[in-house]
Amino acid sequence: MFIAMNQFQVDPQRGAEFEAVWRTRESYLQGFDGFRSFALLKGDDPGDYVSHSMWESREAFMAWATSDSFKRAHGNRMPEGVLAGHPRARFYEAVIEERAGEAPGG
Amino acid sequence: MFIAMNQFQVDPQRGAEFEAVWRTRESYLQGFDGFRSFALLKGDDPGDYVSHSMWESREAFMAWATSDSFKRAHGNRMPEGVLAGHPRARFYEAVIEERAGEAPGG
Numbered sequence: 001m002f003i004a005m006n007q008f009q010v011d012p013q014r015g016a017e018f019e020a021v022w023r024t025r026e027s028y029l030q031g032f033d034g035f036r037s038f039a040l041l042k043g044d045d046p047g048d049y050v051s052h053s054m055w056e057s058r059e060a061f062m063a064w065a066t067s068d069s070f071k072r073a074h075g076n077r078m079p080e081g082v083l084a085g086h087p088r089a090r091f092y093e094a095v096i097e098e099r100a101g102e103a104p105g106g
Numbered sequence: 107m108f109i110a111m112n113q114f115q116v117d118p119q120r121g122a123e124f125e126a127v128w129r130t131r132e133s134y135l136q137g138f139d140g141f142r143s144f145a146l147l148k149g150d151d152p153g154d155y156v157s158h159s160m161w162e163s164r165e166a167f168m169a170w171a172t173s174d175s176f177k178r179a180h181g182n183r184m185p186e187g188v189l190a191g192h193p194r195a196r197f198y199e200a201v202i203e204e205r206a207g208e209a210p211g212g
Binding site for chain 1: 107109125128129133135136141142143144145146147148149150151154156158196197198199200201202203204205206207
């Protein structure tokens with residue numbers, strides 16, 4: 001399992017605008033091979049947001065990230081001043097996984 | 107949906123030891139109300155690890171985090187020098203969610 005996270009520092013006064021841009025976008029994720037789930041996460045720290053997507057593998061994510069659908073999904077403009085800095089992307093592979101109702105695996 | 111993440115900076119030479127402590131622990135997560143999934147994530151950045159758990163709600167996580175099972179699950183000792191700093195915990199609520207095969211929701 002592969003997780004891509006992009007961490008955004010948002011002006012804490014402008015979280016509603018940031019969320020609105022995400023709510024009104026077309027994600028184009030459905031039907032992508034290996035796509036498991038997406039979430040926009042709001043942190044307890046003011047202005048901390050993370051876009052969080054889960055994939056069967058790094059290869060599945062890379063196919064998405066280099067697709068035309070990815071470009072289309074990220075075409076929405078963020079109003080000026082909503083972001084308080086550059087987003088920071090981090091990529092992770094699961095080395096241990098455990099789901100409700102399943103025995104742990106690694 | 108609620109996600110708890112604990113970010114660990116591990117000595118990049120000692121990742122195998124860090125993973126071994128996690129692999130040999132009893133998680134005690136099964137059967138906890140509202141538990142969805144756990145993963146130990148290894149980042150592309152050297153020594154970057156995240157313990158990542160998903161819950162139906164913040165309340166479900168808090169019940170776990172204040173339980174005796176939580177204490178038991180975290181009783182394993184990490185060998186000295188494996189961690190290169192203090193872990194950093196971050197907590198998130200999903201404001202938008204989309205899963206494979208489902209229409210987006212928020």
